[in-house]
Amino acid sequence: xxxxxxxxxxxxxxxxxxxxxxxxxxxxxxxxxxxxxxxxxxxxxxxxxxxxxxxxxxxxxxxxxxxxxxxxxxxxxxxxxxxxxxxxxxxxxxxx
Numbered sequence: 001x002x003x004x005x006x007x008x009x010x011x012x013x014x015x016x017x018x019x020x021x022x023x024x025x026x027x028x029x030x031x032x033x034x035x036x037x038x039x040x041x042x043x044x045x046x047x048x049x050x051x052x053x054x055x056x057x058x059x060x061x062x063x064x065x066x067x068x069x070x071x072x073x074x075x076x077x078x079x080x081x082x083x084x085x086x087x088x089x090x091x092x093x094x095x096x
Contacts, residue, residue, distance in 0.1 A: 001025075004075055012065035013072035017079070020060075024053065043092060050087050057083055 001021035004014040027049050030040030041049075057080050066072045 007071055009072040009075055010065055010069045013069055047092050054083055
């Protein structure tokens with residue numbers, strides 16, 4: 001959540017990334033898996049939220065604070081790639 005600011009991304013874009021990070025941390029903390037603090041939502045629900053977040057991340061590239069800032073846009077491309085790979089490489093079968 002602090003990396004965009006450290007990289008010199010503008011404050012509005014950094015705020016967007018802060019919200020995205022807070023959102024991810026929140027539902028990860030209540031997911032029924034080894035990284036969850038409490039068991040509040042199933043891994044299947046987590047997967048569905050992740051898919052919605054991917055759509056949000058790709059759409060956020062159109063936001064003016066991101067698309068008009070070369071550093072923000074580069075960070076965003078890396079974030080989108082990392083988030084996509086994370087979802088694709090996750091073992092969604094809790095019992096495996």
